[in-house]
Amino acid sequence: MRDLEFPPTAFACNQLLLLYKRHDKKKIADVLLLMEKENVKPTSFTYRLLIDSKGHSNDLEGMDQIVEAMKAEGIELDISTQAILAKHYVAGGQKKKAENVLKDMEGGDLKAHRSACHLLLPLYAELGKVDEVKRVWEVCERSPRANECVAAIEAWGKLKRVEEAEAVFDRMAKTWKKLSATQFSALLKVYANNKMLMKGKDLVKRMADSGCRIGPLTWDTIVKLYVEAGEVERADSILHKAAQQKIMKPMYYTYMTIMNQYSKRGDVHNAEKLFHRMRLSGYTSRITQFQSLLQAYINAKTPAYGMRERMKADNLFPNKAVAAQLVQVDPFKKTPVSDLLD
The missing domain is CATH 1.25.40.10 (Tetratricopeptide repeat domain)
Structure with missing residues (x-):
């Protein structure tokens, strides 16, 4: 791109950051220097990548500094970025901070912010909050979306509530005639994590028979x-x-x-x-x-x-x-x- 004299864009820099976040974190600083030199403004996706990178390195203080920089630029945290933030707070043992972020994601009215439900379910499960998982799922249960069902199965699985996970899967099977590999894999993962080999085998057979x-x-x-x-x-x-x-x-x-x-x-x-x-x-x-x-x-x-x-x-x-x-x-x-x- 440089040889063709294309100016560097936020999109191109973000792709480099995504690559280095996965394979060579030391080079992230080089990309940020390039963006500063070429006057390329960071986007919300840029900040999300940096927050995730800091979180994976267990640098929660650095993560908070990026959030402050993001707010200083007038960029609001979307629910995907908030979910990443909460996930790393949980992993880092800062449960109170994680809970505050989750409440922000709910926005005071979960029904009005239903798009956050599929992110909230596994995060409340990570915190071990059975009642919160149940409360969020009740908002979705009447007319569940596919991603909410998968998230609920994952959440119940983390809480070792296999019967509840199976109930969500059965509800999903009744709602949609043909289930995807992702939907089957959600319950299969619950069986794997709970060492339920026979149930896992039966589910794989059912998956194959369905033509998935x-x-x-x-x-x-x-x-x-x-x-x-x-x-x-x-x-x-x-x-x-x-x-x-x-x-x-x-x-x-x-x-x-x-x-x-x-x-x-x-x-x-x-x-x-x-x-x-x-x-x-x-x-x-x-x-x-x-x-x-x-x-x-x-x-x-x-x-x-x-x-x-x-x-x-x-x-x-x-x-x-x-x-x-x-x-x-x-x-x-x-x-x-x-x-x-x-």
Whole structure:
């Protein structure tokens, strides 16, 4: 774009911020400097990305500073940004702040601000507030929207109220003749998190019988269902068959769910196999993959030869945690016993 002499726009900068938020947070500052230099005004989406980035880094003070800067620019927080803010307050243990944000989202009259309901349901569940989830769902229950049903299933699932989640799903099945993969996956995730393997299997069969297209999101939930039930090899087999279909590739985190299980066991052979299969699926190496792989070697109490060279070949450099792992698996590291033998 620069070579073609296009002026930088807020949209282009936001896309860069979105990319770096996911893959390289250190470069976010460079984009912000570019925006300042080129006099590109931040939009509400820019601020939302920055708030989310700070929240993921557990920098709640920095997050609050961005909110203040946003208000100083005269930009109001929309409900999506407020939901992100509340989510990070909950994760950071600032429950009172989270509750205040949720009340702001309700706007004093939940029926008049019904568009916030699908965001409020899982957030009240994160706070463990059963009565609030029930109150918000009662506003939606008479004529529920699809996204509200999915949010309610997710909320009841977080609160371990499986029967309530199933009731919402049944209501959804009566309201719409054909359910989407997202709607099925919501209840499937509840079963996975509660280690209800048989119910999960029955739901997958029902999903297939309905002619619903099963894709990466559903594969991810099915894999987690089997992993939570302790059937890691079965989960691995399902993932392998899904990848062989070559219609859509499984999600990165689905592979990592299984790889992390092998890592915990110290199963170097299968962890290496997953590492290789991720490459075959088109995923370039990331630091998290090496971190999981190294942990497999550590738990197996086996030295890892050439690991630094493998990382270097993928243009990856160890962070502090990975550097500590590399020391543990270094086959040539000196110990008091090795010094005596030398």
